[in-house]
Amino acid sequence: MARNGFFTGLDIGTSSIKVLVAEYVNGEMNVIGVSNVPSAGVKDGIIVDIETAATAIKTAIEQAEEKSGITIDKVNVGLPANLLQIEPTQGMIPVPSESKEIKDEDVDSVVKSALTKSITPEREVISLIPEEFIVDGFQGIRDPRGMMGIRLEMRGLIYTGPSTILHNLRKTVERAGIKVENIIISPLALTRSVLNEGEREFGATVIDMGGGQTTVASMRAQELQQTNIYPEGGDYVTKDISKVLKTSGQIAEALKFNFGTANLLEASSNEKVQVEVVGNEQPVEITERYLSEIISARIRHLLDRVKQDLERSRLLDLPGGIVIVGGGAILPGVVEIAQEIFGTNVKLHVPNQVGIRNPMFANVISLVEYVGTMTEVDVISQAAVSGEELLRRQPIDIAPKPQRHLSVSEAPVAPRAVVQPVQSFNDDRQVATNKPVRQEQNQVVQEPKQKIGDRLRGIFGSMFD
Template sequence: MNSEMYVGLDIGTTSIKVIVAENVKGQMNVLGLGNERSDGIDRGIIVDIDKASESIRRAVDQAEEKSGIQINDVIVGIPANQLKIEPCSGMVAISDQSREISNADVKNVTVSAMIKNLPPEREIVDTLPDEFVVDGFDGIKDPRGMVGVRLEMKGRIITGPKTIIHNIRKSVIQAGLNPSSIINSPLAQGKTILDDGEQDFGTILIDMGGGQTTASIIHDHQLKFTTVDSEGGEYITKDISVVLNTSVESSEKVKRDYGFADALEASESNEFPIEVVGQSQPLKLSEKYLAEIIQARIDQIFNRIAKSLSGISALDLPGGIVLTGGVAALPGISELAADRFNSNVRVYIPNQMGLRHPSFSLPLSLVTYRANMSEIQVLVRSSLEGKIVSEDSNDVEDDSFIQNDVSDDDMQSDEVYDKNKNADSKNKKGIMSKFKSGAKNKWRGFYKDFFE
């Protein structure tokens, strides 16, 4: 697969999504899509590697057929469950006699920064460089080609449970694929879904998947915090099934076709038929009654998320809230969230043809994030992914893959819905006009003190 072709793999609780995209002059062109029902995954966790790998294979086969491209390497998202963000730093002496900093020196200082006394059950998922320091001169983004005696790197590492990483990797490999990159899902989404102002001032991104809901904070263009609620769209479907005494399949269908997140927006007079177990004739149900069932579960999720975010004053961030994931397709979701969080809210929907639904935000974010990585980010990440850097050249060999012993998956999922009605929030507001430079510095200073 050439360097400009990328395949994103989203292993979700309710569905597996695969996107094949080509990066042409900075523009991502989607060539094919695979979307299959998940098996072997419960509440975001891979509980059966064999079934999960079969689901992955089916989705990949579908994407191959639609794109006409054989898929070997995939970029896989890893969920936020039990992820930790920690500062890291490293320092090395410049190896070349000319003292000119090369790729090998960057790789060496990255390896030095990753040396941590991690618990045996955890593994480094990603290394994010913030700055390089050459002989005491800081704030350098790319030190290659500079001359110096000492090179330092300051940044952050993201670590996760080995079980989660191993089960993801094992399932992908068993499906006949190479997980060339395993990328933190909230990081990829935050860097691609949020605009520059939202990333700068600080914004909460809430991904409402099928098996769980993840809230992430992006501030100063960095992932600062994540929290996971173990309920998602699958629980809404089960609520409908239990309350109405109907099958899960029927519940999923009425949720997609007639569901509202906000009962205030649903109609009492609009009715639809639903098959009820033990009755020969369908039951007539109003949109409003269905919405009350849906809203009750979403309220519980929002309340728990709000509690986690309130503890760190994150709800005061000027960027507000951005919703995505399959549940975010429910009409009225932005209005309900704006009321519950007392914040401006918008819903993110990809604008690519065939992907105009929030459930496709994660796989699209994975390929976009990977395609937009700078050379220095790719080089730093190569140290993590086991790619080879020649000591006497500046070449990075791109086809080596680290075989660490790691394990178990907890992937975010995106529920598949057929309607997008009212999914775009009416509350989308430009934060740049609201918060000028003075306010910006005030917020940055406050959250810098808290997060750092």
Template sequence: MAKTGMYVGLDIGTTSVKVIVAEYIDSQMNIIGVGNAKSEGINRGIVVDIDKTVQAIQRAVGQAEEKAGIKIRQVSVGVPANLLEVENCQGMIAVSGDSKEITNEDVKNVASAALVRSVPPERQIIAIQPQEFTVDGFEGIKDPRGMIGVRLEMFGLLFTGPKTIVHNIRRCVEKAGLAITEMVITPLALTETILSDGEKDFGTIVIEVGGGQTTTSVMHDKQLKFTHVNQEGGEFVTKDISTVLNTSFNNAEALKINYGDAYPERTSASEEFPVDVIGKSEPVKIDERYLSEIIEARMEQIFNKSKEVLDEIDALDLPGGIVLTGGAASMPGIVDLAQEIFGVNVKLYVPNHMGLRNPVFTNVISIVDYSANLNEVYQLAKVAVTGEYTQVEPVATYQEPVYDTTYETPEESEVSVEETSNASVVDKVKGFFSSIFEN
């Protein structure tokens, strides 16, 4: 249950950096400050220029501070699903102490035992999520503290990602003058926050169509089972419009927002609007149907790539269907097109917060809500990853971060969607999460 207090979320996206300040009163979220700044230094979801990213973060934080009337010193920041790997982990220890009563130290120790594994040098553990504990063979325990036992086991999920991505996010936040209270895996926060208990349990697909990439996540049995990133998003639609119509990127973005529809059958060829074309002195008339066909071509390609990986793991058989969200998902006709391509029930998730009723804010809202609802057992297990216990509080002592003089800037990924979803990965996912695909 969320504590009473104030929490700040930071979402570093390809097209914009978003910050929200949320105050929780008796577990009810009230958003009191919002910042939204144009992104610079981000390409396809990853940091490629630290200084420009820092400036964008500072602009967004400044806006949120002004509206909330507070000084922001610490944030929960989202980590994208790029090359994210999810796997089961298990640890077992003998309970320490003469009384054999399970304590905080025992929870930390069993989480550490679950991390005894080989991790490639280019990757790092981002988070460990306890699912359940077993005490002397008794299963299904969520919090074993205070119980008596001899043997304690923990079963959970382990999330690992590229060191470069995690390092550069941390560096950007620290250079912006902020402390990090939680690094939140965005698809995990998203699925936990926007899905109902039934959707989490029986199985649902969440597709977040962002500006620079599209993230497909599968939640089943109340666990995040699978993620896939296609490095195409709403910006690619804008680029297509710009290229085909021979107009500037800004004009193309305005056309997409003002006249765009992803489903041509909903549009009319008789509805026309002027477009400033490069090399022509007078605007050129373009009809609504033609623009829609340009948009449809790209969105169809994006959805088909998601469908390919979902078909390979039989995830489209899950009863929860598909939930769309993300800034590019707000385009008219997107649900109709997705329903036609995937052949399952599709709905659009829109946040229900005054002034933020746009899917572009779903990620940052979910980051805050997920962080606010983290329990003590998670925080104790987290010690095994970070080496320190972090309790998210509305007010905390803040120390100016110490910076190194060097940092890594990742190169643009050359790994294609097809390469990242090859047969061996699919087989591993199928075998590892077989419970998803069986009735």
């Protein structure tokens, strides 16, 4: 069941950074603010310059605040599938209460017992998804709270990622002046958002064609089966046009969206376009067909690689077929080429939220949907993971943070698309903040005073981590 309140998603991409603010009321998500700014300090989906990326994130946050009328202090940030690993885990605890009734604290304890699974030092737990709880041998329980039992078990999946990537992600968001509420695995959220119930159960593949990279995620039996990252995307098509035609990147981008198509059958050999070429005083004429050949070569090369990996993993023939999202999917002809290459049903996913019916926003929408539809058990499990993270790995930072003046980047050029463009939101909305709303939904609970032994273990864990 969806939670009520305001939720903010942050999608840090190679070519753009998107922020979306939405309000959940009685299970309905209402988008109230969205921003899309050029990315910086990010390469192939990974942060390579913390300060530069933080500046771009700050700009995106400020624009989203202006449009939504809400002060953003926490975000749910997406983590790409780079070096993602999925492992089964299980935990077991005795129910300690005299009444033997299972409570929130017991769910938290059994999740923490599952987190004791040995993990290599260079990796961290991102998320733990409970698959089932077992009470005194009775299996298939989704929510054991309120039940009576002597022994509580849990079986689930642990998602781990490289510690370096996670540290840089948290540090960058904090440098932008906001807190990380949840780190969400982007392909997991995207497959849950884009695929319907039948596709998630019987199997389907989602291809997210971004600017700097393409992510492929296959889901079956409600679980992620495989994720792959390909360092090719829409920006590479632009670079190919620029290199072949010897023109600037800005002109190449305009040619791609205004005259380009990935399907050679749709391109005209008679229609011509004038292009400013480096070293020539006069523009050079090219046909739409020639431009299409440049675009098609890159798209086909990428999708051929995806097909080979899906065939190798026996995931190409999933009944749900293939769903394509992302900014690179907007280009005309991509779906037709994908159908030809994969030989299966391929469709383009267009979000149905008013004002952002554009495939490039599918990822950031999925982050907010994932958080807004988390069950209470999911919330408890994620809180347990975060608590372990803070106890074991958070460094003690005693250096004061320098004050920085952030510059506002220019907005990106809107691509040609058959979908509706992003529309402005009303600015006369009453200004509110996240804190009061969230405090109404989640009561603030005083944490028990930490024991001396636990405090010493936390200090020594920080020193030697």
